Amino acid sequence: MGYNRWVSQSIMKRRRSAAGKTGKTHTLTEEQQTEFYFTIGPYSKPLLSVNPGDRIVVDTRDALSGRIKTEADKPSEKTRLLFAHPQNGPIIIEGAAPDDALAVHIEEMLPPYPPSFGIDRNKICHPTPERDHIVLDRGSALLAQRLLIRFCHVAIGRSKMTIRLCALLTGIAAFALSAAQAADKPPLKIGLLEDQSGEIALFTLPKVHGTQLAVEEINKAGGIMGRQLELIAYDPQFDNSKFQEFTRRLLDKDKVDVLFAGATSASREAVRPIVDNSDVLYFYTNQYEGGVCDGNMIGTGGLPEQQFSTLIPWMMEKYGKKVYIIAADYNFGQISAEWTRKLVVEKGGEIVGQELIPLGVSQFGQTIQNIQKAKPDWLMSLVVGNSQSSFYEQAPAAGLKIPMGSSITIGLGFEHKRFKPPAMENMHVAMNWFEELDDPKAKEFVARWRAKFPNETYINDMGQNAYAAVYLYKKLVEMAGSTKLGDIRKQIATGKACIDAPEGQVCIDPKSQHVAHRMWQISVDAAHNVKTERSWDRIEPYWLGQIGCDLTKDDPKEQYTPSSLPKK
Amino acid sequence: MQPTEIVAFVYQISDVFAFLVLAAAGLAIIFGMMGIINMAHGEFIAMGGYVTTYSYHAGAPLALAMLIGAVACGLFGVFLERTIVRRFYHRPIDSLVATWGISLIMTQGALLLLGSGAPGVGTPFGSVSFGGASFSVYRLVLVVVAVAVLVGLYLLFMKTRFGRHARATMQNAAMARALGVPVNKIYSITFGLGAALAGLAGGLYAPTMTLSPMMGTSFVIEAFVTVVAGGADILIGTPPAAVALAIIKATATAFYGQVYGVMSLLVAVCLVVRLMPDGFTGWLIRRRS
Numbered sequence: 141m142g143y144n145r146w147v148s149q150s151i152m153k154r155r156r157s158a159a160g161k162t163g164k165t166h167t168l169t170e171e172q173q174t175e176f177y178f179t180i181g182p183y184s185k186p187l188l189s190v191n192p193g194d195r196i197v198v199d200t201r202d203a204l205s206g207r208i209k210t211e212a213d214k215p216s217e218k219t220r221l222l223f224a225h226p227q228n229g230p231i232i233i234e235g236a237a238p239d240d241a242l243a244v245h246i247e248e249m250l251p252p253y254p255p256s257f258g259i260d261r262n263k264i265c266h267p268t269p270e271r272d273h274i275v276l277d278r279g280s281a282l283l284a285q286r287l288l289i290r291f292c293h294v295a296i297g298r299s300k301m302t303i304r305l306c307a308l309l310t311g312i313a314a315f316a317l318s319a320a321q322a323a324d325k326p327p328l329k330i331g332l333l334e335d336q337s338g339e340i341a342l343f344t345l346p347k348v349h350g351t352q353l354a355v356e357e358i359n360k361a362g363g364i365m366g367r368q369l370e371l372i373a374y375d376p377q378f379d380n381s382k383f384q385e386f387t388r389r390l391l392d393k394d395k396v397d398v399l400f401a402g403a404t405s406a407s408r409e410a411v412r413p414i415v416d417n418s419d420v421l422y423f424y425t426n427q428y429e430g431g432v433c434d435g436n437m438i439g440t441g442g443l444p445e446q447q448f449s450t451l452i453p454w455m456m457e458k459y460g461k462k463v464y465i466i467a468a469d470y471n472f473g474q475i476s477a478e479w480t481r482k483l484v485v486e487k488g489g490e491i492v493g494q495e496l497i498p499l500g501v502s503q504f505g506q507t508i509q510n511i512q513k514a515k516p517d518w519l520m521s522l523v524v525g526n527s528q529s530s531f532y533e534q535a536p537a538a539g540l541k542i543p544m545g546s547s548i549t550i551g552l553g554f555e556h557k558r559f560k561p562p563a564m565e566n567m568h569v570a571m572n573w574f575e576e577l578d579d580p581k582a583k584e585f586v587a588r589w590r591a592k593f594p595n596e597t598y599i600n601d602m603g604q605n606a607y608a609a610v611y612l613y614k615k616l617v618e619m620a621g622s623t624k625l626g627d628i629r630k631q632i633a634t635g636k637a638c639i640d641a642p643e644g645q646v647c648i649d650p651k652s653q654h655v656a657h658r659m660w661q662i663s664v665d666a667a668h669n670v671k672t673e674r675s676w677d678r679i680e681p682y683w684l685g686q687i688g689c690d691l692t693k694d695d696p697k698e699q700y701t702p703s704s705l706p707k708k
Numbered sequence: 709m710q711p712t713e714i715v716a717f718v719y720q721i722s723d724v725f726a727f728l729v730l731a732a733a734g735l736a737i738i739f740g741m742m743g744i745i746n747m748a749h750g751e752f753i754a755m756g757g758y759v760t761t762y763s764y765h766a767g768a769p770l771a772l773a774m775l776i777g778a779v780a781c782g783l784f785g786v787f788l789e790r791t792i793v794r795r796f797y798h799r800p801i802d803s804l805v806a807t808w809g810i811s812l813i814m815t816q817g818a819l820l821l822l823g824s825g826a827p828g829v830g831t832p833f834g835s836v837s838f839g840g841a842s843f844s845v846y847r848l849v850l851v852v853v854a855v856a857v858l859v860g861l862y863l864l865f866m867k868t869r870f871g872r873h874a875r876a877t878m879q880n881a882a883m884a885r886a887l888g889v890p891v892n893k894i895y896s897i898t899f900g901l902g903a904a905l906a907g908l909a910g911g912l913y914a915p916t917m918t919l920s921p922m923m924g925t926s927f928v929i930e931a932f933v934t935v936v937a938g939g940a941d942i943l944i945g946t947p948p949a950a951v952a953l954a955i956i957k958a959t960a961t962a963f964y965g966q967v968y969g970v971m972s973l974l975v976a977v978c979l980v981v982r983l984m985p986d987g988f989t990g991w992l993i994r995r996r997s
Contacts, residue, residue: 337819339922469967497966502917502926505723505847506961506969509716512841527926530917533828537916539835539842558918560830595823 156243157235158193165195168228176201176226186232195247201226327370328363328623330355330610331396331420333386333411334403338378339499339525343553344403346603347425348373349593351400354610356592364614365621372396380410387414396420397623398613403602404524405429405472409699412437416697419625423613425605427547427571429475430654430681431700433689435629439654440609440646441602442572444479445683446659447547450676451570452483452520454661459543460517461489466507466531467522469496475701476547480520482702492516502527508538518543521567529555532563543568550574550664554598562666568673572657573601573643576670585642608641612648612655615639629653633692645678650692652684716841720962723847725954726854729946730913731927732934733857734906736942739935741878741898744793744803748811749906749931750924755814756781756907757914757923758822764829770915777911778904785903789896797895818921829915850912857905862943874898933973937980939987948988952976 168188177184190196202208205226207218236242332351335344355369363369372394376382383402390396391414399415400423402408408424415422415436424432427442456463463484467473473496481491493514495507508531511519521544523531532555535542543566549555551571556564575586575598585607589599616637620627631637638647644658659676688706689696700706735749746752760777764770788810796803833845865871876884877894885891909927917923937953938945956976961969984991 337816337921339920341819342920495965498970500926501966501970502923503724503727506720506958507966509720509841510962510965526918526920526922533831533918534844534916537831537833537835537846538844539837557827559828563830597823 151243156192158191161193162195163191163193165197166190168196168198168231170199170201173199173228176205176228177230178223178226180227184230186230188229189232189234191234192236196231198228200228325363325367327368328398328617329394329396330369330371331387331390331394331399331401332371332373333376333383333390333399333401333407334373334606335378336375338376339527340378340403342526342597343600343602346596346598346600347400347403347606349589349596350599350603350605350607351610353589353592354607357588358610358614364617369610376407378404380407383407383410384414387411391415391418391420398423400425400606400609402426404470405475406470408432409471412697421613421616421625421628423609425609426602427552429472429479429701430683431475432698433652433684433691433695433700433706434697435653435691435695436625436697437653438609438612438632438648439652439681440605440612441655442547442570442657442659443654443681443683444476444547445681446572446657446679447570448476448479448483450659450661450674450679451545451547451568452480453487454674455518455543455545455568456484456487456489461487462492462515462517463489463520464492464511464514464516464518465494465520465522466511467494467496467520468524468528469498470524473497473522473524476522477520478702480522497523497528499525500527502530504531504534505538507531508535508540511542512540516542518545520544521546522548524548529553529558532559536563536565542566545569547571550662550670551601554600556664556668556670557598561668564664564668565666567664568661570659570661571601572659573604574660574662574670575599577643577660578672579644581640581644582642604642608639608643608646611639611641612637612646629691649681649685651690652681653691654681654684656680712838712841715838716843717958717962719843719848720958721951721954722851724958725950726847726851727913727927728930728934728950728953729854729858730850730905730909731931732938732946732950733861733942734902734904734909735931736902736935736938736940736946737861737905738899738902740940740942741874741902742797742895743800743940744796744807744899745800746902747804747808748788748814750928751811751814751818752781752785752903752906752924753910753913753927754818754921754924755784756910757917757919758818758826758910759907760911760914761826761829761919765827770829770832774908774911777914778908781907781910782900782904786896786900788903789899793899794892794895815921815924822921826919828917828919831915846915853912857908858943858947865943870894870897929970930973933977935987936977937987939984939989939991941989941993944992945987945989948992949980952988 166188172187188196203225204215204219205223207213208215233242330351332348334347334351335341336348351373352371355371358364359368372390374386374389376386387399387401390399398421401411402424403426405428408426408428412422412432412434416434418436420436422437423440424437425440427447428439430443430445432439461484463480465477465480467477477494477496481494484491493510493516495510497507519542521531523529532549545568547569549567550564550569551574554575555567577583585604586599590596616628616631617623619631619637622628632648632653633650635647635650638645646655646657648655656678659679660672661674662670662672664670684700687700688708689700696706698706731753734752735746738744738746756777758777759780760773763773763776768776792806792810793803796806831844831846833849835842835844837843865875873884873889874894876887876889877891881891910924913927917926934946934949934953938949953973953976957969957973960972980987
């Protein structure tokens with residue numbers, strides 16, 4: 141229907157020399173044809189002469205000239221294969237001259253009855269006889285009952301090759317520092333799972349480096365209780381399911397003695413249930429939203445009572461009581477926002493707006509507008525990852541100049557090194573480590589690190605934490621005289637598990653199995669210099685103990701938040 | 709609504725419109741011409757960002773650095789087309805896998821060679837205030853550039869000999885080849901053009917973002933959504949699709965935040981695919997005839 145309309149409006153109809161009129165109808169039957177030709181050329185005499193506009197009804201033959209009449213007929217016997225595709229004609233069109241265009245409109249094609257046979261050449265890869273046959277039926281084409289379809293082996297080979305190639309590409313980068321010392325004492329296996337590529341690899345690579353530095357130093361000094369450390373690391377690439385897969389691999393296949401894993405809270409919560417089912421000690425070395433009360437885990441990063449309870453009252457006193465929060469939309473951002481709300485409201489302030497931002501978002505035009513509309517006194521910024529940190533570039537470009545607070549910028553994200561000044565001006569953070577720390581032990585540690593990793597962009601807090609955590613583990617094993625989780629936890633319970641880290645002395649709190657820190661509150665100026673506003677010698681991780689978590693007595697393996705406290 | 713709010717709203721819509729157009733242009737051209745879904749699109753964007761940043765730090769003025777980035781990506785695109793992509797023209801699923809493989813190689817290669825990040829370029833031009841809200845001037849420049857890109861593509865495809873050949877190839881490649889159009893060369897140049905546009909987008913947005921080998925991923929969702937909604941023809945389909953999606957996303961983000969902004973975009977494309985399977989291109993063509 142629509143097709144005939146197209147035909148009637150086509151160039152063929154509009155411009156043809158027959159001017160739209162249909163002429164005579166000719167027939168070209170097999171009797172008239174007598175002999176069929178197999179090439180186009182000047183070798184044959186014309187059989188039929190027609191005028192433009194005429195119709196011709198042609199009896200055609202199948203590709204093998206009708207020689208295959210049953211399924212039993214073999215093409216190799218019955219046909220001469222070079223003489224295939226017999227042509228009807230030649231048909232001369234009166235009045236046609238060189239440079240003319242000939243338009244042929246095929247009105248209808250009907251298969252013959254009774255049906256005849258042919259061969260589908262596409263199904264033959266090699267010129268061997270008797271591949272398969274296609275039976276033509278009136279109105280449809282039937283494939284024969286016994287069907288032999290062969291695809292060219294080349295294609296299969298190619299796809300096989302592709303599969304092999306894919307397997308190579310998605311392979312895991314596993315590297316192990318081999319034990320160089322005496323083979324009589326088996327090595328201690330350290331499992332490490334940190335992103336070496338992906339959305340936050342820029343920040344987590346220092347964790348890998350810190351662990352490597354610590355392992356190298358400890359091995360040079362004789363290892364732990366005479367046993368060398370063997371580092372087994374995989375790259376989960378910011379994929380939580382890979383975190384889980386590699387954790388199982390480290391625990392079941394590699395049988396590590398201790399696990400250091402995860403930067404984001406999401407990855408920690410993905411990994412923790414798996415470790416909880418084992419008796420392997422798990423170090424989580426990042427600052428986070430706090431609240432994990434789990435006997436398998438030691439948290440060595442900063443906590444809200446160390447980072448928020450110090451910073452927020454100061455910011456409110458200095459800048460004002462109206463606060464706007466932007467946070468990454470996953471557990472860390474949500475719970476840290478909850479903590480901010482709790483502390484601001486406790487001190488009589490007001491949250492004038494909050495926006496949760498999905499990871500991977502990099503365009504903040506509307507968010508900046510919303511902040512300006514709400515007119516806060518200062519901004520609590522908990523954006524995470526490479527894409528979201530574009531906020532710090534776009535906000536000043538849009539003219540948003542407002543004091544900012546955070547628990548993860550500068551010390552963790554080193555934005556003051558990545559963005560052009562004065563993007564980070566007026567940013568305030570409280571943290572347990574930053575590379576610019578003016579302390580002789582810290583400076584000496586930085587020098588050692590940069591000797592081994594001269595291209596490190598910045599030694600951030602999680603890098604230092606990762607380094608210190610290996611020494612903390614060494615201390616625990618030496619105190620306990622064993623690597624068993626139960627023995628180690630008995631030592632933690634004494635409250636004497638302390639080491640001298642580059643940041644200062646850190647001790648494990650028995651009730652929460654988190655770490656007391658020296659804390660510094662810093663601010664960034666227009667030239668991106670880091671200035672210390674206040675510092676504390678020691679802030680205990682007191683909150684978990686306060687709400688009732690006591691790992692010396694029982695082990696709930698839960699995470700608590702201000703709105704989700706343990707049931708009394 | 710007050711005048712300030714209207715201005716702010718229009719600004720936000722234009723901002724998202726520019727982002728969608730620039731992110732999608734390269735992908736739309738390659739898809740419209742060859743039916744190839746270029747899974748390496750994000751990586752071309754990242755490459756443009758990197759070349760621009762490195763050129764800028766080597767001393768080139770920013771605009772020139774962006775042009776260098778676009779050209780470098782274009783040449784690399786032509787190279788890839790000649791070696792890999794041209795074997796997949798009639799195999800859309802295989803071309804997906806092949807270009808995805810290219811994207812993996814580019815991302816991980818960049819990671820290995822260049823590391824996880826690089827110092828960025830500051831956003832130029834500063835800001836302008838209007839009624840209590842302030843706006844980045846550079847983002848207004850980006851809107852102008854997006855419109856210029858669309859106009860430039862129109863002129864290219866409608867007014868030049870290459871454009872005529874390209875459109876002929878898009879309509880019926882076999883016929884075009886029979887009529888003497890150098891179809892393989894057209895494919896190469898078009899793929900290079902698509903790659904160059906992706907590189908341009910990366911270069912244009914590099915001053916506003918953190919540089920990393922994965923930075924292309926923040927463009928890819930928007931690019932694919934716009935191409936699906938726009939359909940195969942970049943001149944007919946992409947502008948109305950970009951406008952419609954920009955209005956939807958800006959409104960959702962303004963009232964409900966970023967989460968709903970991204971969600972609204974994806975819901976919109978689900979609806980578009982259901983109601984207008986060929987995108988705006990198919991819908992407008994049908995309306996015209």
